[in-house]
Amino acid sequence: MSDSGLSFTEITVLMVLAVEGEEIPNPDLEKRYGVVLKKESREKLNDLKLIESRKQGRSLVHTLTDRGWEELKVAVVSDISAPRGAGGAMSLALLSLVRGILTRTGRELSDLFLLEDVPVVAPVEEEAAEEAPAGDIATRIHAAYAELADRPGELIGLVRLRPLLGDATREEVDTALKGMVRTPGVSIVPESNRKILTPEARAAAVTFGGQEKHLISIEAL
Template identity: 35%
Template sequence: MTERLGHKQTAAMFTLMVLGREVPNPELKELVGFTLTGKERTQLNDGGYVASEKSGRTFVHELTDRGWAWCEKELGAKTPPPPRPQSTLCSVLYLVLGGFDDFRRKRNLHLADVFGTTTPAPAEPVEDLETRIRVAYRELVREPRGWVGLVDLRPKLGAPAAEVDAVLKELSRAGKIHLVPEDNRKALTAADHEAAIRIGGEDNHFLSYEAL
């Protein structure tokens, strides 16, 4: 069973899921009639579901890997009722989402495969670059699921940074890899900063494959 979130938080999570990218509060307001602020935002941030970053005078939000996983579990949770306050439309919507989840599972799709389509497709076929990322990771890693620095990985790929970033973000959303920042910021070099990938308002410097 997934952690139960409030009505507004659930709506925000599903909105970010469908858009599949960073979304500023003004756009949320325009699309769904509310912004993600205050306690609703901080709880989602603290729970690791949503990454929020201050941009000028507003916040920008994006689902984290854990947020995508929560959405997948929530869609498939047919026993728990929708969050309160409930309405007939809300209950029907959950039935529709449950039917969509059955469709997704039968075709072995992740939510990011369906909704994470806003990232521009790389010019190079994803399969080729994804394979090269996996091969380079194997060459560099020292233990199963170990961490490899992007500063060491990128030179082995021979592809533009934007194309590599697009594939890494898709792999991350699909749960195939994990990306984390360097804890000791003082240890970062200029090359580390340049090689980092920015997701959810945070620079990430290390990669680990969930399984090879």
């Protein structure tokens, strides 16, 4: 049990969904990870709005919500009791490693699951720095966000932001967005209520971490 009131299995489910970065069917939780999500725990996680579950064929599929990300971060930095044995010991060791990384770097937990998708930018000569398109587009993104947001940290749909970025290509904007998530104070997250997404909002999403992200938040305007 953690300080957040979740069992070790429930925390494991949140972690698995974070790693997957997308919907995962209930049978696959057990098949891939050996995790059995019983009805009581599923309903608990649904009631707390930490995961969303929906029927797909004969199975339920689950998705981690924004609140689930926050709760997972709380759980990671809390004291957690794990089952005895090698599996529990390994899980606690990995959680301790994650906790140390977050403490040392000040990063968000979600950043750890995005690193493989963040483009590696080769060093540029000082005289060519002004020509780096990603930096220029990131500046445009900041300016467009400031124009749309009523307050710092407000979630703004990428569907509203993209039209304000001039002649930047889709690829250039996506590359800049993926790089910006490594900047403190910048978050790019999925819309937790998928039912309200319009076709345009879905098309404007940027995909990384195996998940479509529809909203951006910048703490400092």
